[in-house]
Amino acid sequence: MKCRPQYVKECKCPEEVMSCIRETLGESLLEMELRERLDGMPRRVLYRDLWVRLKREGFLKLVDRLREIDFLHFHVMSGNDDGDVVTLNLHCSLFREAGAGHRLGLTLSVPIPKEDLVFPSLNERIPGTEYSEREMREMLGIHFEGLPNTDLLFLPENWDEEIKPWRRDETGPAPENIRELS
Amino acid sequence: MSAGSHKTYRIPIGPVHVGLKEPVTTWLDVDGERIVKATVRPGSIHRGIEWMARERNPIQVIYLAERICGICSFTHIVAFLRAVEDAAKIEVPIRAQYIRSLVLELERIHSHILWAGVACYTFGYDSAFNLGMLLREKVMDVLEALTGNRVNYGVGTVGGVRRDLTPKAAKAVREMIEFYRREFQAFLDVVTEDPIAKARMRNVGVLSAEDAVRYCALGPTARGSGLRVDLRYSSPYEAYGDLGVTPLVPQDYNGEVFGDVYDRFFVRVMEVVQSLDLLEKIVDGIPEGPITWEPKLPKVLAALKAADGIGWGIIEGPRGDDTHIVKLTRGEENVTWWKVRAPTYSNAVSWPLMFKDQEIADAPLIINSIDPCISCMERVLVSDGRIGRSEIVTKAQLIEKCREKTRKVMGA
Numbered sequence: 001m002k003c004r005p006q007y008v009k010e011c012k013c014p015e016e017v018m019s020c021i022r023e024t025l026g027e028s029l030l031e032m033e034l035r036e037r038l039d040g041m042p043r044r045v046l047y048r049d050l051w052v053r054l055k056r057e058g059f060l061k062l063v064d065r066l067r068e069i070d071f072l073h074f075h076v077m078s079g080n081d082d083g084d085v086v087t088l089n090l091h092c093s094l095f096r097e098a099g100a101g102h103r104l105g106l107t108l109s110v111p112i113p114k115e116d117l118v119f120p121s122l123n124e125r126i127p128g129t130e131y132s133e134r135e136m137r138e139m140l141g142i143h144f145e146g147l148p149n150t151d152l153l154f155l156p157e158n159w160d161e162e163i164k165p166w167r168r169d170e171t172g173p174a175p176e177n178i179r180e181l182s
Numbered sequence: 183m184s185a186g187s188h189k190t191y192r193i194p195i196g197p198v199h200v201g202l203k204e205p206v207t208t209w210l211d212v213d214g215e216r217i218v219k220a221t222v223r224p225g226s227i228h229r230g231i232e233w234m235a236r237e238r239n240p241i242q243v244i245y246l247a248e249r250i251c252g253i254c255s256f257t258h259i260v261a262f263l264r265a266v267e268d269a270a271k272i273e274v275p276i277r278a279q280y281i282r283s284l285v286l287e288l289e290r291i292h293s294h295i296l297w298a299g300v301a302c303y304t305f306g307y308d309s310a311f312n313l314g315m316l317l318r319e320k321v322m323d324v325l326e327a328l329t330g331n332r333v334n335y336g337v338g339t340v341g342g343v344r345r346d347l348t349p350k351a352a353k354a355v356r357e358m359i360e361f362y363r364r365e366f367q368a369f370l371d372v373v374t375e376d377p378i379a380k381a382r383m384r385n386v387g388v389l390s391a392e393d394a395v396r397y398c399a400l401g402p403t404a405r406g407s408g409l410r411v412d413l414r415y416s417s418p419y420e421a422y423g424d425l426g427v428t429p430l431v432p433q434d435y436n437g438e439v440f441g442d443v444y445d446r447f448f449v450r451v452m453e454v455v456q457s458l459d460l461l462e463k464i465v466d467g468i469p470e471g472p473i474t475w476e477p478k479l480p481k482v483l484a485a486l487k488a489a490d491g492i493g494w495g496i497i498e499g500p501r502g503d504d505t506h507i508v509k510l511t512r513g514e515e516n517v518t519w520w521k522v523r524a525p526t527y528s529n530a531v532s533w534p535l536m537f538k539d540q541e542i543a544d545a546p547l548i549i550n551s552i553d554p555c556i557s558c559m560e561r562v563l564v565s566d567g568r569i570g571r572s573e574i575v576t577k578a579q580l581i582e583k584c585r586e587k588t589r590k591v592m593g594a
Contacts (some may be wrong), residue, residue, distance in 0.1 A: 005392040005393070005395040039279060039418060039419055039421075041467075071395055072212065075496065075528070076523035076527070076528075077521075078507045078519070079521075080518070088493070100416070101416070102425075105417065105496065111354050128397045128531050131528075131531055145306040151223075152225070154223060154224060166233070172299075
């Protein structure tokens with residue numbers, strides 16, 4: 001899906017974005033929360049984050065829909081081994097250039113089952129995601145479909161790729177792999 | 183290094199050494215002197231800090247976060263603290279928010295002056311480098327007067343700050359503002375008006391606005407490409423909502439934007455002037471009141487142990503937005519997981535675009551232009567496409583090449 005690489009100059013209100021997400025995801029939406037923070041004097045809301053938890057099936061559809069609103073600015077991915085699933089969080093922004101106090105932080109949180117640890121790569125849509133996808137691949141063992149470069153990023157060249165440093169199960173570092181410094 | 187040379191250098195300096203920040207390997211494929219492809223390989227100094235945090239409580243992690251970077255240490259802890267405060271729903275007193283903004287701007291000034299000086303040094307303008315280092319001392323003195331330390335200030339804590347702005351420290355900040363308004367103009371003139379400096383930086387390492395968007399460029403790197411992006415403007419945090427920050431872009435001053443090293447340079451030096459205005463507003467407008475949400479540490483720790491959820495903190499550091507994400511679990515003292523994304527992580531993705539069709543002599547300047555560390559240059563592998571050969575060149579050799587080009591431009 002092609003999207004012009006430029007930011008919109010006018011924002012939509014968070015409620016409008018939320019209803020768009022609800023409509024696009026349907027049953028793939030698991031949870032949604034808008035967080036607003038009070039800063040400055042007088043106390044007012046100029047900082048907003050939207051947290052969306054969704055099923056993997058709806059992910060690409062949602063990204064493409066959001067990219068019609070604004071070129072989704074990607075910050076980073078975070079993730080954790082949550083038992084049966086690995087949760088992947090994509091931290092992004094909408095309305096980055098749309099005026100004072102109008103940016104909307106957006107976290108897309110997707111649980112991925114461990115027996116099928118596959119996720120669609122965004123590399124073609126947003127090339128800036130490359131490092132994060134490579135990092136999540138080497139640290140948590142997520143396979144990104146369509147990621148052209150799967151070389152190690154932060155781990156050393158001679159790293160045993162069977163060991164996934166951020167996993168908490170048998171694929172994570174064993175006690176003998178850990179050198180305590182203190 | 184050029185085609186036809188058969189001498190191979192392999193000098194192992196680094197990867198861990200006494201440089202300023204993290205080293206990174208860059209593979210440049212060159213055709214003679216021209217770079218045709220660049221591949222970046224970070225990881226030489228990946229310390230596993232995020233993993234270490236799993237065995238520490240959030241208060242202990244503050245001091246870990248502060249040691250991620252020696253230049254923007256306060257930026258990292260404010261991003262981390264905002265993530266923790268987001269997860270635990272803690273509100274920071276207004277005076278503490280002003281003090282955080284104050285230290286963040288002082289840090290931006292010292293980071294930008296340091297960067298500008300080092301960029302001048304890279305292409306052989308040593309007198310500007312020395313002037314930059316001389317000027318930077320003033321802000322370092324003020325940071326020391328304010329916090330007791332020149333780096334790693336130890337000022338931030340969950341729910342506020344640990345040092346108040348005393349009348350004496352406020353006076354030192356005001357004196358510093360006057361000093362820079364008087365003295366910084368000379369530096370600004372010599373580095374932006376000098377024809378040789380301009381010739382060495384103009385049209386070098388270009389990053390178009392479209393590529394800056396696609397590759398998610400941040401901070402002065404994005405603003406140097408003409409994007410009006412600045413979290414102090416688009417998502418004002420701490421006291422910035424009261425200060426009225428507008429993103430500083432080259433087209434507003436020079437009428438046009440090139441997206442080159444000069445524009446990135448220009449943005450940074452002008453942001454020093456912008457930070458002085460912000461500091462003045464902070465010192466003039468700082469309200470009275472408490473500086474912490476809860477001064478008793480055991481109570482803070484108990485509240486953090488009771489918190490449950492993921493928090494996200496994102497602020498505009500000197501190099502771009504710094505992102506921290508933290509997960510706290512109810513009943514657990516330690517951080518469950520923590521993700522840090524320093525701005526260079528994003529800006530380095532666009533390096534290969536900036537290198538394309540540039541000369542090797544410009545490589546140090548291009549690498550430097552996103553404001554990583556010049557120590558990155560210690561391990562650059564140059565491979566010549568025409569003769570299918572690779573060699574490792576050192577930082578010293580590259581710097582000499584960069585300076586040689588300046589001498590040629592000067593006609594010496």
